[in-house]
Amino acid sequence: MVETIAVLGAGPAGLMAAYELAKAGKTVTLYEKRKVEGGLCGTTVFEGKHGTYRFDFGGHRFITHDPDLLQLVEDLVGDDLLTAYRKSVIRFRGRTYAYPLALGNLLKTAPTALLAGAGLDLATLPFQKPDNTSFATWIESRFGKTLYRNFFEGYTAKLWGIDPKNLSADWASQRISLLDLKDVARRLLPTRDATPRTYAHSYRYPKYGFGVIFEKIAREFERLGGTIRYETQIDGMECNQNQITALFANGEKIVADQYISTISLPDMVRLCGGTSALKFRGVRFFCMPMETENISDNTWQYLSDPHIMATRLQEPKRRSPYMSPTGHSSLMLEIPCDPDSDLWNMSDADLFKRACIDLDRLGVPSKLATGEYFSTFGAQAYPLMSVGYEIEREKAIAYLAPFNNLIQCGRQATFRYIFTDTAMEMGQMAARSVLNGQDCRRAIFDHRNERTVIETQSVA
Structure with missing residues (x-):
């Protein structure tokens, strides 16, 4: 019988797994390497000279086909859960194209x-x-x-x-x-049905940033008796032929009956003594308060020109007006780059100079910047789906399969590009697998893995 459960990672999947298990009365400890929960769905608060700014790790929206999941988020966030509308454009060679x-x-x-x-x-x-x-x-x-x-x-x-x-x-x-x-x-053609079939116009978004959803889940998990250990880095796993017998974190040996992990698939393989060729693409998020009430009416702008270092330009207040102080706005540049590359290692001061050049090229006056700026980083933001990645992914899954008390779930841990609601559903599946005593690991890896577009119109 499973008595103690260790959940590794306090992102959407890990938090949902821990929450469901605690709700069922299980003894659960959640281990998170950062100081706060949320993972890449968290929100960073920046105190600027004009007031408080909030920046997500990229552009998040809550869309889901699952009415129960929507109800949970609505119950947790309450009246602070807003309905927002997406407007996007493509910028290329000095021209701006509507999207769609x-x-x-x-x-x-x-x-x-x-x-x-x-x-x-x-x-x-x-x-x-x-x-x-x-x-x-x-x-x-x-x-x-x-x-x-x-x-x-x-x-x-x-x-x-x-x-x-x-x-x-x-x-x-x-x-x-x-x-x-x-x-x-x-x-x-100008008809009523001219919109792409999967374009989600509206979505739900918390008043004070996407990370609020996961802050609420974390506090509810603790209220149910769960424990969160922040700033805890998983350094290794102790394994036998078909069991994870312990994990090592911050120099401490930790023993549990069941392990639910959101650690990336290749990293978990390495922690368990194997090797994996799977890789991720990193992203540096460069955040800038601006001396203006609005930059544009676009939620985000896709930047297709290769000489522009970012792929997307976002204005957080387009999701919620509370993301910036009254009368001011902010920008976030999403800059794809890998750890230890020049763009990754560049100082914020030097990156600000480059960002200003790019903004001026895009017709956004860099003189509107307050001169404040900072970066956040996602070293494993996107699974790198290179040709043949499916073979390497299956090798990694097969390597971990004999450890019957280990369940992988979430974007990084299943090496899938998925939206937040799917990651949360994976966490729920992992918890129910433990509670029901059923091996659902393959179903979790394949959850919503159809070869069709994965953005869908939300029930919200």
Whole structure:
């Protein structure tokens, strides 16, 4: 019988697993390496000269098809859970395109050569077979070379740090909300149904930042008798043939009957004595208070030009007006880079200079910056879905499978690009697996892993 449970990581999946187990009366200790809960769904508070600013780790929105999960979040956050609306644009070569594509904007904005090339591709694509060899071939065989070279190639290479020919087609099939160039053409027509089928216009968002959801879950977990040990780094695991017998953290040996882990899949393999070739893409989030009430009406701007260091520009107050002091705004630049790279190691002062150059190029006056800035980092922000990653992922899953008291869940731990609600559902599945005495590990790894777009309209 499982008496004591150790949950590793206080992000969405770990917190949900710990909460469900504590609610069932189990003895649970949650170990978190940072000073606060939330993981990459946390919110950082910055006290500036004009007041309090709040920045998430990237751009989060709560969308879900699960009414019970929505009800839980609504109950925990209460009246501070707002409804927000998304508006996005694509910035490329000095032009601003509406996202999703709209016929009037495209005809008015796109250069003649791009429109002509896309038209020619539209005429020839019906004679090509879909090619799923890589991200590049997936896009070219469905959308044509013109759109690939203009909107996908440079942005994707900047985001992942690799040639799109070496990126798995899975990334395209799960992230591109249109089927092919014919679908683009159909949806550009001014009809009521012209919006891509999976575009979530509205979403729920806490008044004081996305991390509030997980702060509330953490406090409820503690109220139920659970324990959270912050600033606890997992250094190793003690294993026998089919059991995790102990873990080592901050020089201490910790023994539990069951281990639920949100530690990344390759890191857990290494902690248990194995090797893994799986890799992640890191992101540096550069945060800047601004001396203006509003920058734009866009939730985020996709920055496709390769010479612009960021991939997205976000204005946090577009999600909630309470993310900045009254009369002021802020910006966040999402800069893909890996640990120990030049961009990762660059000082905030030097990065601020580069950010100002990029903002001026984008038509956002850098003189509006207050001169305050800071960075947050996500070393394992995105699973790197390079060609052949599925084989390495299965090797890692197989290596950990014999340890029958270890359950992996969450984005990093299952090596999946998933949204927050899916990570929370994985945590719930892990908890129920323990409570019911059933091995659901494979189901957790495969949860919502269909080869379709994973952003869906929320029940909210």
